[in-house]
Amino acid sequence: MVHNRLVGKNIIITGASGGIGAEMARLSANYGANLVLLARNVEKLERLKEELEQGTGVQVIVKSLDVADTVAVRDVFNEVLSEIGHVDILVNNAGFGIFRHAHETNMEEIKFMFEVNVFGLMACTSMVLPSMRERGSGHIINIASQAGKIATPKSSVYSATKHAVLGYTNSLRLELKDAGIFVTAVNPGPIATNFFQIADEQGTYVKNVKRFMLQPEYVAKQVVERMMTRTREINLPRWMNAGSMIYALFPRVFERLGRRAFNQK
Template sequence: MTATYQGNRQQTALITGASGGIGYELAKLFARDGYNLVLVARTGQKLAQIADDFKQKFRITVKVIAKDLSIATAPDEIFQQLQQEGIKVDVLVNNAGFATYGFFHEIDLKPELQMMQVNMVCLTHLTKLFLKDMVKQGFGRILNIASTAAFQPGPLMAVYYATKAYVLSFSEAIANELEDTGVTVTALCPGPTESGFQQRAAMEDSKLVSGQKIMDAETVAKIGYSGLLEGKTVVIPGVKNNILAQSVRFTPRKLVTKLVRNMQESKD
């Protein structure tokens, strides 16, 4: 274990959506390198199991906070709890997020509002709360999980694609603002990834993922983690994903939208 310190204090990473997928794999990487952790997710029992495992394997401290991030008060509650306990966050990983799938006019409003709250509002709120102290101390890292969805419109996942476009734009903008402060902001933009994401969105039968060889969460996390430590602003895992993300800039938007619609549709 190579413990990472800020001054004489061991650094702490806060990771949302840490109970599985990319969030869990990122937490494991931070733990391996000696960071203390604050793990946030809805499932407190799963987080407790992860915390026990990490404590034994990596000899770090792990704080577990069970919160539903679709509730507007959650970011303030997390921040206040850590303030009261004297826990300073050096790395913020805004990983929590989910999607809905189907025609916009047919999907219930409630889950889409909850998705916007988690994917955009909570991410922005947590960044606002923790960033000020990072700038004050002259050091900090923020990793926001966007997606290759951020680079184009997404019929059948219209709101999800829009939320990820927001995350990318927001991350790039504040990364520029924070130059020379000692604080970096990285947007990780993975393509489809093996996790529980597709099941929750009920999109397992779409051409985008059905029968496709897609990247696993561990690989995505390792690429994102390296990019974060290197201070990169945008990280797109995989050559194919990079090519697709860049090619949309030179393709008529109407055609791009049609192509995405075709990929999103069910194989049936």
């Protein structure tokens, strides 16, 4: 059972100050895991730490970290490893997007999306892999997106970053197949979080897809219940993932028939 799998495990969650990051922290703490919560907003982390320690009694460490700063990633992870000894599970959850047409997206925004969504994820992973390999145990969980499978208008850069995450995750899984380390990609559709305050400035996308949005508690539950299991992918919702499978087989037909649905942003 998931309860037994997570008791006493050390879990690092990036982007843990809100949304599915905070919800995964709550569920993991309820199952008896010790937590290291990382995000830029340390005040939110401190409030979450107080809530979890009072409610569950598990150990919670919080540290401010911008994963786009790879030097800071190295320093913070070295601090964490010296404090807790080893990491059982890393959840690379930090990420953001901006929905704009390709010609309207400036290079600063493009670089920053890649620094957070891709380079930061890789930097965090590289900090825990050596000890996981040495111990022959661990789990890397990368929060990607259905946008990494189906690219749509106004998400060219965001989709590119998530395609990169999926490519990295798939390769990593093959590398670690015989090392005792699980690697999971999580590909959710739109989730009702503050992600869209930045991504969807005009609110058009949220208005159009609100009835299809996933709740962060649901997504977090699907992830936490599969921690320390050999799960290749978690695709949510299932009907959207079915679309990505059809897209892979019949891309031209899918793009033609789905054109109206794609232009929701």
